[in-house]
Amino acid sequence: MLRIKRVPTVVSNYQKEEGDEGAPRLDGCGRNCLNKCCVTGAKLPLYAFKKVNDISSGKGLFTYDNKEPPVAFLDSLLLGEWEDRMQRGLFRYDVTACETKVIPGVYGFIAQLNEGRHLKKRPTEFQVDKVLQPFDGNKFNFTKVGQEEVLFQFEASEDNEVQFFPNAPIDIENSPSVVAINVSPIEYGHVLLIPRVLERLPQRIDRESFLLALHMAAEAGSPYFRLGYNSLGAFATINHLHFQAYYLAVPFPIEKAPTGKTTTFNDGVKISEILDYPVRGLVFESGLSAIEDLSNAVSDSCICLQDNNIPYNVLISDSGRRIFLLPQCYAEKQALGEVSAELLDTQVNPAVWEISGHMVLKRKEDYEEASEENAWRLLAEVSLSEERFQEVIAIIFEAISCSLDEDGSTSKSLDEAVEEAAPLNKGPRSGMVTGKQECIVLH
Numbered sequence: 544m545l546r547i548k549r550v551p552t553v554v555s556n557y558q559k560e561e562g563d564e565g566a567p568r569l570d571g572c573g574r575n576c577l578n579k580c581c582v583t584g585a586k587l588p589l590y591a592f593k594k595v596n597d598i599s600s601g602k603g604l605f606t607y608d609n610k611e612p613p614v615a616f617l618d619s620l621l622l623g624e625w626e627d628r629m630q631r632g633l634f635r636y637d638v639t640a641c642e643t644k645v646i647p648g649v650y651g652f653i654a655q656l657n658e659g660r661h662l663k664k665r666p667t668e669f670q671v672d673k674v675l676q677p678f679d680g681n682k683f684n685f686t687k688v689g690q691e692e693v694l695f696q697f698e699a700s701e702d703n704e705v706q707f708f709p710n711a712p713i714d715i716e717n718s719p720s721v722v723a724i725n726v727s728p729i730e731y732g733h734v735l736l737i738p739r740v741l742e743r744l745p746q747r748i749d750r751e752s753f754l755l756a757l758h759m760a761a762e763a764g765s766p767y768f769r770l771g772y773n774s775l776g777a778f779a780t781i782n783h784l785h786f787q788a789y790y791l792a793v794p795f796p797i798e799k800a801p802t803g804k805t806t807t808f809n810d811g812v813k814i815s816e817i818l819d820y821p822v823r824g825l826v827f828e829s830g831l832s833a834i835e836d837l838s839n840a841v842s843d844s845c846i847c848l849q850d851n852n853i854p855y856n857v858l859i860s861d862s863g864r865r866i867f868l869l870p871q872c873y874a875e876k877q878a879l880g881e882v883s884a885e886l887l888d889t890q891v892n893p894a895v896w897e898i899s900g901h902m903v904l905k906r907k908e909d910y911e912e913a914s915e916e917n918a919w920r921l922l923a924e925v926s927l928s929e930e931r932f933q934e935v936i937a938i939i940f941e942a943i944s945c946s947l948d949e950d951g952s953t954s955k956s957l958d959e960a961v962e963e964a965a966p967l968n969k970g971p972r973s974g975m976v977t978g979k980q981e982c983i984v985l986h
Contacts, residue, residue: 648915776854796900
């Protein structure tokens with residue numbers, strides 16, 4: 544078992560604001576950041592993963608042809624380097640000192656008392672009524688972090704073999720994807736996957752970035768290492784494309800929820816509805832499909848939600864074999880005054896981790912009184928109504944159907960599902976999920 548040496552936590556020099564005194568003076572802008580002013584000639588570790596399509600193995604995606612990988616990706620590289628940054632004092636607080644417990648009940652919701660996170664976390668710097676917004680280089684983004692916060696570059700191997708380079712030049716022209724610490728962590732090993740960081744992409748999923756996230760989940764090869772994504776309007780706080788990930792050795796409640804089968808693609812991707820859970824959502828599973836087929840099905844669904852201005856969260860589970868897609872409306876309900884003052888007083892922003900059942904609580908009284916009933920009541924406010932959820936399913940299936948038609952591989956069952964769901968788009972609230980409508984503006 545990995546053990547953490549607890550050390551005093553201080554704010555990294557590179558987390559100081561632009562005008563703070565004490566920041567070291569180095570080449571470029573003097574902050575040793577990830578922007579082009581400082582990365583010329585810089586080197587960072589590089590983990591090059593092997594691109595394979597087989598996702599049906601019970602032990603993760605990769606077999607390495609019976610060869611040991613050059614470095615243990617999760618234990619030695621990711622978690623080992625994360626612990627190193629902790630000992631160097633690069634986090635805003637010591638997350639390992641936060642109290643955590645499993646709440647008694649059927650699902651086993653997890654409660655954590657993290658009183659410092661909302662005080663030391665960066666505030667949201669953009670509108671929350673639009674899922675798609677342009678990148679703004681004047682606001683905080685990940686090119687402004689210090690290079691010592693970056694654990695390694697994460698790229699596909701050019702020769703299709705797993706490789707690790709302790710000191711690899713940063714390829715400015717091809718914009719590397721990097722894994723960096725989250726300086727306001729929720730849990731042990733909390734990191735950020737930032738695709739093509741120098742391209743300064745806004746927070747919106749595309750096929751290439753989502754496939755990269757699946758490869759990271761598969762490379763970790765642990766059911767307890769999960770990746771998550773929050774869209775704008777669903778409690779993402781930085782408009783720079785990123786996924787979050789961390790290690791927690793307990794099952795998430797959403798992973799235990801039963802499902803009802805919806806449809807199966809000819810390529811083997813299965814889509815099911817989550818049942819008996821406070822938040823309605825879809826589960827995508829690989830079956831015998833290739834990793835790229837699963838990735839495309841989910842990313843096309845996300846793109847559909849983005850284009851229709853529907854906030855959503857994504858949980859990548861089971862080493863990349865199971866993916867939960869969760870459209871939500873908590874911010875909209877806040878704007879309409881439909882969330883009780885009692886829930887608002889908790890200051891809990893239900894993003895992907897909370898929706899999945901890991902409740903990050905900010906007040907001691909909420910932690911001490913945590914119950915399955917309280918968790919359920921909060922998450923029920925996140926969920927779309929049944930009618931609206933079915934409307935969203937209809938437009939997702941229509942989008943996937945169009946995408947598969949282009950590839951010539953549409954399944955009959957999917958076409959039938961689209962036809963069955965289509966009448967639901969004529970409901971009284973259909974204007975909120977069809978076309979590029981705008982969400983309620985939050986004040």
